[in-house]
Amino acid sequence: MLQIQSTHGNYQSHQILKEVVITNNLSRFYVVLFLERGPIYFSFDVYKRSIGEIISDLNFSTKADQILPQEMIQGKLNVLVK
Helix, strand or coil, X not given: CHHHHHHHCCEEXXXXXXEEEEECCEEEEEEEEEECCEEEEEEEXXXXXXXXXXXXXXXXXXXXXXHCCHHHHCCCCCCCCC
């Protein structure tokens, strides 16, 4: 995270864009972090185990089309508002 802060500035806020439930034990989240010099897009999988949850996969990019499903970029999917 320190490397991201050195190029994009400090954290300002974030928004959970979408949660996709894949199975009872696995969900994928799409999140955007708003930093001083621009947004960073993340996707990560949360695996629910009997002893707790872990992040089993993490991807991020400054380019939305590298992370978000095409339907989200084109505005065809609703986003979560929290």
